[in-house]
Amino acid sequence: MPPKKVDGALMPIERLIITCWGTKVILDETLAGIYGVTTKRLNEQVKRNSARFPEDFCFQLTREELGSIRSQFATAVQRNVRYTPYAFTEHGAIMAANVLNSPRAVQMSVFVVRA
Numbered sequence: 001m002p003p004k005k006v007d008g009a010l011m012p013i014e015r016l017i018i019t020c021w022g023t024k025v026i027l028d029e030t031l032a033g034i035y036g037v038t039t040k041r042l043n044e045q046v047k048r049n050s051a052r053f054p055e056d057f058c059f060q061l062t063r064e065e066l067g068s069i070r071s072q073f074a075t076a077v078q079r080n081v082r083y084t085p086y087a088f089t090e091h092g093a094i095m096a097a098n099v100l101n102s103p104r105a106v107q108m109s110v111f112v113v114r115a
Contacts, residue, residue: 016030016034018069018087020061020065020069020087021059023089024089024090025087025088025089025092026087026088026093027061027069027085027086027087027088028042028043028046028085028086028087028088029085031088031093031096034108034111035096035097035100035102035104035105035108036102036104036105036108037100037102037105041100042096042100043086045096045099045100046058046086046096046099048099049095049099052095052098052099053092053095056089056091057088057089057091057092057095058086058087058088058089058092058095058096059086059087060084060085060086060087061084061085061086061087062084063084065084066084066085
C-alpha cells in the first residue's frame with residue numbers, strides 16, 4: 001500500500017505517524033507501503049531479524065491498543081485483527097529499511113527519519 005493521497009497529492013509522512021505508549025510510531029502496513037513491499041514481507045523480515053528489533057525499535061500492538069488507535073482516527077487501520085500490527089519507532093523504521101535492503105526502502109528511510 002503506497003502512502004495515502006489527499007487531493008491527489010501524497011500525504012506528508014508526519015500525518016502517518018501516530019503516538020502509542022507516549023512514543024511516535026508508524027504502523028507496519030503504512031511502513032510497508034512507504035517502502036514498496038507488502039506488510040507480510042516486512043513482518044517476515046522483522047521476525048527473521050528479531051535481534052535487530054528490540055522493543056524500543058518495534059513492538060506489536062495489543063488488541064486494546066489497536067482499538068484505541070481506531071477510535072482516535074476515523075481512517076485508522078482496517079485489517080484482520082487475527083494479527084495485530086507492529087509499531088515501528090524512528091529507529092525501527094530505519095532498521096526495517098536495512099533488513100529490506102531495497103533501493104526504495106533506503107531512499108524512503110531518509111524521509112522517515114526527517115519526519
